[in-house]
Each structure stands twice: as C-alpha cells, then as structure tokens.
Amino acid sequence: MKKLIIINGPNLNLLGKREPEIYGSLSFTEFLEAIKVKYDDISIEHFQSNVEGELINKLQEVGFEYDGIILNAAAYTHTSVGIGDTVAAIQTPVVEVHISNTFDREDFRHQSYVAPHAKGIIVGFGLQSYELAIQSFLK
Template sequence: MGKLLLLNGPNLNRLGKREPEIYGHETLADIEHSLKQFLEPYDVELVAKQSNYEGELIDWLQEAEGEFQGIIFNPGAYTHTSIAIRDAISSITVPVIEVHISNVHKRESFRHVSMLAPVCEGQIVGLGIKGYQLAATYFVS
C-alpha cells in the first residue's frame, strides 16, 4: 500500500466559511473525504494534516522522508513568504505538488510569486478542489 501526505497550511481549516466566493463551500473535511475515496481503488492511504504554524508544516515535510511516495501541499499564504518551507521541500526527496484552490495569478499581485514552486515537482492553481485530485492522479499514475 502506498501513502500520500496531504498538507494544508494557514486558514485552510476555514474552508467553507472563508470567502466562499473565492474558495467555494466545501470544507477541508469534504476535501479529505473525497480524496480518500478517490485513492481507495489505488490502494493508497491518505494522511491529512493542517496547521496554521510554519514550523509544524516544516516538521511534517521533513518527517515525510522515506514514509510517503508524495506530498500534496496547499501552503496557503506561506506560498509567497516562506523561505523556510522552501528549504524544507528542497531538503527532502519526496516529490511535492503545490496546490491552490483559487487562481493566484488572477488575484492580488503579492500572490503572483510562489517561493515554493521552483522546488516542487509541479503546481496546480485555479481549478478549485479538483486540483487536489489532479495532484493525487499524478502520484498514482
């Protein structure tokens, strides 16, 4: 059985309540449940974690080494600010797909630059919660 790690960063625990016109009405629990169902036929376990704390996300990235075949990561606002998370991603061999529900390139200019994308396997933006499933598809195909 394979294992994927789903990491969600700051404020993603507020999905379904926070700016539904941008992020939709689905909750983080909805996303996790849907992704687990999607992965079931592939015999892949999903371990889902969310934190508003940068250090905790870094710890989980580092602990993923040798345990997971891939990481699906929505780093939230840390995308644009965290060199520490970038360094954590570049220090591990587990591939990371960066996912964003909204199209960050259609939003405020400070959201246009990802500190993390250059050290990730790929980036999926603007496709809503389908982006999580697309990232999972990459790892199981």
C-alpha cells in the same frame, strides 16, 4: 499501497466558511472523506496547521518515507523561504496546490518559494486541484 499526505497551511481549516466565492462551500473534511472513498487503493493522510514551523516539521517528518506530498502552503507559499528550503531538502516529491488561481489575484501571490523545488504546480481548479495532484502521483 501508495502513501500520500496532503499538507495544508494557514486558514485552510476554514474552508466551507471562508470566502465561499473564492474557496467554495465544501469543508476540507467533507472533501477529504470523498477523496479517500474514491481512491481507496492508496493511503491519503492529512495535516493542517496555521503555524509555519509546524508545517516545516511535518514536511521533514514525512519527506523521506512517503510516495508524495501535496502541499498547499497557502499564504506561506509567497513568504516562507523556510518552507521552500525544506521542500528542496527532502526526497519525497511535492506537488504545490492552490484552490484559487493565484495569478489572478494580488501581485504578491504570483511569487512562490515552493515552486522551484516542486514536482509540479496546480492552481485554480478549486478543491479539484488536490485530486489532480493525487492523479499525478498515480501515473
């Protein structure tokens, strides 16, 4: 059985409440429950933190034993050299995911410290971005 983990960064615990015009009205917990049912033949875990160091620790913890990591580092994508360096240092492939189209937002969101080390990037498809990332690990 494939083993994947979704790692979410700051403020993604507020999905369903936060800026629904950008992020939608579904909570991540509701979305994750549906995805686990749909992909019941793979193990999908989830970790969320608003703290940069906790995200780095989790990436290091799972980065040598999982089949894939789906990472939405949120705002840290654009600011954290440390998270980018961690993605470069681990063996597990990482798909960078963003719910919104980061290239249609503020200029600072066009830079990613994760992207140069990621297997791929999926942006702008809402929560479906996560499902597209899952599918990338199944092919």
